Amino acid sequence: MDIKTIAKTISLIEDNSNQKKTILSKLYAKTGSAHRIGITGPPGAGKSSLINILIQKLRSKNKKVAVICIDPTSPFSGGAILGDRIRMLKHYSDPGVYIRSMASRNASGGLSLASSEASDVLDAHGFDVIIFETLGVGQVEIDVMNEADTVAVVLVPESGDDIQMMKSGLIEIADIYVVNKSDRSGANRLTTTLTNMLETNPNPIENNWDIPVLNTNALSNKGIDNLLDSINEHFRYMKTEGVLAIKTNDRYERQVKSTILARLSHFLWNDKNKTDFLKKELNKDISNRLSPIELVDLILKEEQY
Amino acid sequence: MDIKTIAKTISLIEDNSNQKKTILSKLYAKTGSAHRIGITGPPGAGKSSLINILIQKLRSKNKKVAVICIDPTSPFSGGAILGDRIRMLKHYSDPGVYIRSMASRNASGGLSLASSEASDVLDAHGFDVIIFETLGVGQVEIDVMNEADTVAVVLVPESGDDIQMMKSGLIEIADIYVVNKSDRSGANRLTTTLTNMLETNPNPIENNWDIPVLNTNALSNKGIDNLLDSINEHFRYMKTEGVLAIKTNDRYERQVKSTILARLSHFLWNDKNKTDFLKKELNKDISNRLSPIELVDLILKEEQY
Secondary structure (H helix, E strand, C coil), X not given: CCHHHHHHHHHHHHXXXXXXXXXXXXXXXXXXXXXXXXXXXXCCCCHHHHHHHHHHHHHHCCCCEEEEEEECCCHHHHHHHHHHHHHHHHXXXXXXXXXXXXXXXXXXXXXXXXXXXXXXXXXXXXXXXXXXXXCCCCHHHHHHHCCCCEEEEEECHHHHHHHHHHHHHHHHHCCEEEECXXXXXXXXXXXXXXXXXXXXXXXXXXXXXXXXXXXCECCXXXXXXHHHHHHHHHHHHHHHHCHHHHHHHHHHHHHHHHHHHHHHHHHHHCCXXXXXXXXXXXXXXXXXXXXXXHHHHHHHHHCCC | CCHHHHHHHHHHHHCCCCCHHHHHHHHHHHCCCCEEEEEECCCCCCHHHHHXXXXXXXXXXXXXXXXXXXXXXXXXXXXXXXXXXXXXXXXXCCCCEEEEEEECCCCCCCHHHHHHHXXXXXXXXXXXXXXXECCCCCHHHHHXXXXXXXXXXXXXXXXXXXXXXXXXXHXXXXXXXXXXXXXXXXXXXXXXXXXXXXXXXXXXXHCCCCCCEEECECXXXXXXXXXXXXXXXXXXXXXXXXXXXXXXXXXXXXXXXXXXHHHHHHHHHCCHHHHHHHHHHHCCCHHHCCCHHHHHHHHHHHXXX
């Protein structure tokens, strides 16, 4: 399948087309070979430059690489962030590289479901490495990172100031820490802080994995081989210890549950009966309305829940 | 109802106790008086200090004030963020002030539903102002801000560097911009940037509201009266233009929909039949499994969806 067909397939899934079910049903059995890597961190940490070099290194080993860039909610931010990713564009003519942006807005069932389904398409069609790139530490971004097998959190020496933000959620999902732009002052201090913080691995299913803290400099190509070695080592570790199977099963379970919720929600709110119940209450004054929770009972009674 | 009883009531709701339905059913009709204010912005912007002064000002006008602090997901971050809020503690002995932290973890139906329900309790029990404080720009935080009537986004001159992050989502939810620590260099430049960015109000239901960009300095008490005036003016604006009624109805609708999804999800995954379907697939190799979407069909067929 060529890149254009793959792009079209992912769009059909993302847009919830009629063909979605047929497409996804056929390909799931062919998944399970790709290494799904999440790369996240604050803006300005140099994630795009790092991914760009990783693509080059992986291509030189003849690996097929896909990147799914998760964009924040706002239409306002499109420009700035795409600009940051422009340097990945040089790979667009390479049929072994596929780069796609996904935005929060048009994902039914959530962006993590959409990115998970897209990566199944890529996995089934022979991509060896699928990179999810997210920005920051929101719940949506963390949910997307959970779809990856290996998560690298990229920080810069200046991130010490963002330690509050960095701590919120990120520390629990990192398999590898990267201190990028490590020639800048403060790099050693951040490396030490992280190393001390990581005395125990907070991930209960990965307690035999020692989270490395790596120094890189994407622009001068420093530490990139090390990073790639750690990424591969984590993949091997997960296979040996059965962690990969657990993550694959968790991903399956999340896909099933998210799809069911999206489907039920769609079903309920396309039912005229249900929306009429809601409209009727909304037309009353607050003091005369059923409480939201009583209306829920009324709506679900019909469904015998 | 005294503060202790209110705290216990909110806990019963948050913990999904048997009394939740009775409590929420009784009080909804008594809501509709409070002004729900969201205050958000990056870490270090001085939100807690600002809220602290707002509490003082509102108390001097004899208004009852509640603050719901939304904490990021991580247990690791607890310390740092609570430390930042310690200065609010001096209000703890004042029966006209109620301060509560809510964490992402134990909220069934999401943190925005939990905070919305908690604010209904406070509204029904005579709190005039309910402040939601969130940190950063994740989807969860934006969802919580959507539960507020008036959203103030607090930035500092240094936030210019965070413009990417700031843009992502925040710009669409701000009713008021606050440039705090405005004595620092860069404040004028940020104010100008924001003013230029705001030539049109991106909020379709509030296109007659000119989003102000205010300068404050929480520590020297500068600009706080102005901020409070703008907050009150926005409340009056919403009442006059019917915007408040729309927001109240949207909040009602979101509560109903989130509660239904939480209830259906709970129902489905407590059904042994459904979990057996899932377990059966998880025990097969990927190449022999039903795809997630086919399993969804199988599970929902029983429910005739």
